[in-house]
Amino acid sequence: MSTGPALGPGLRAGLGAAPEVAELRAALETLDALVAVRVEERRGGLDGRRLSIDGDGEGLPPVERFAGIGPFAELVSGAGLSAAEAVIVLAAVATYVDERFAVRLGALTDRPSVGGLTGEVARTLVARSFQGRLDATVLLSPQGRLRAQGLLTLDPPGDLSGQLRPDPALVAWLLGLPPETPTASADFPARPLTTVHTLADVVLPAAARTRVDDLAARITHRDMVVDDWGFGAHHDNATGLIALFHGPPGTGKTMTAAALAASAGLPAYLVDLSALVSKYIGETEKSLAKVFDRAARERCVLVFDEADAVFGSRTEVGDAHDRYANQEVSYLLSRVEQHPGIVILTSNLLANIDNAFQRRIHVMVEFPEPGPPERERLWAAVAPPSLPMDPEIDLHGIARHYPLTGAQIRDATLDAAYLAAANGRVVTTEHLLDGIRRQFEKAGRTVPR
């Protein structure tokens, strides 16, 4: 009996002609054919077809069938998925995008009330022989990469008769849809880093400016050099790029990281390093793995702000807690090094960064305290154009006289604006000097006379 393609016009009409969808459709058609074969095999029982026990011939399509240029191919080659793993991910996605697959897959189980893709159905889908079914059982365990990397979840977790569900972010990405915005949690210790600023808003002395512009060019041209010109395939880890921004607080390191990503049109995640302080080491690694995997898939820039805490010299092994922390730090370092995307670390003190790790950094940019010329540009830059300011204010003199960072200049201007709002409606020299004084007091420094 022909089972025919279960998919077709519906998916075609509903999801349009995006290349991602075309790729997924072709992959789903392959899956559909495999399901048809498995249904036939079950129908024939064991009479017509001897149960193979040599581990050969699981009847899977070769993994090359999923090679190509779309996101699914990228997932398969990037994560190095086997044919069985690729088929299971595909089946989970299939039930998500078309419930008819859930019904068809239900024919692969003897448990009549259970539909959808259970762990058991997935096992039957990818394996005929005892060896194949044993391999599939390991593959579907919590240690198997599909679940360890959070691509799939099993619900309930301890039971292969539970449902296998795809990560919704993975489905969105495979369909070429914008990802849902994650919120930082212990489960996903990162949040989107967005900014209203562009690189043009960053005020830097010439040396730092040149390095930031070089880095921006490198990020922009990365796809061409790595993918089109083949450096990615020709070298080990030519695709990763680790940058370190170091310098005193308030000099624009985080702002520049966010503006760099935005200028390249890439999303950025700010990784929450405080989440690393976890007693449950396995959990931390798992949640970090999710961040790295998702960043690799979505080509996000990963920003580790104030990285000193973890990328600094490692603590002597002391109590059990330190040992956990060290193990997590080692995991983090190796993931950063192997990450195929862009990682930006910021640090207030270069000397705090572990020497061995410094050698792994491709681009270092020093963000110095701004000198008088930069401060004058900062005073002009941080005030919005519609802020009413007394034209008599001598920004040149103020910039020369008060050694403040960009962040302090912004805060002083904001304070002055509030003073003006309550008092005269125009920012005067007095308001600014008041705002400046507060910045010095906040930093515990005496105001220069």
Ligand SMILES: Nc1ncnc2c1ncn2[C@@H]1O[C@H](COP(=O)(O)OP(=O)(O)O)[C@@H](O)[C@H]1O
């Ligand atoms: N070099 C700079 N150029 C322009 N604005 C700056 C600069 N440095 C700091 N600022 C202002 O101060 C804010 C805070 O700076 P931030 O990037 O958090 O500094 P850091 O990460 O070095 O501590 C920025 O969002 C920006 O408004």
Ligand SMILES: [Mg+2]
């Ligand atoms: Mg910062």
